[in-house]
Amino acid sequence: MLICPRCGSNKVESRGGCFFFVAGFCLMGISIWLLIIPPVGIAGIILGLALMVVSPFAKNQLQCMDCKKTWKYQKEKEKAGA
């Protein structure tokens, strides 16, 4: 069971990487229209692409439904050897 490190609530939801992917995709869609103002459109597309690229790495993002804290889920590291 996952527990919030701040308030101890167990109402914890994982925010999948698809959240970032969709956000990046939307940003790119908007930015294509903003290409009429090239610096803005290009900046938006780059930002959208960056979001889509980082989305697979944002998989372990967790959020507490009670206090809205977000943090990264750390896998229990098995202490090998020693």
Ligand SMILES: [Zn+2]
């Ligand atoms: Zn909390």
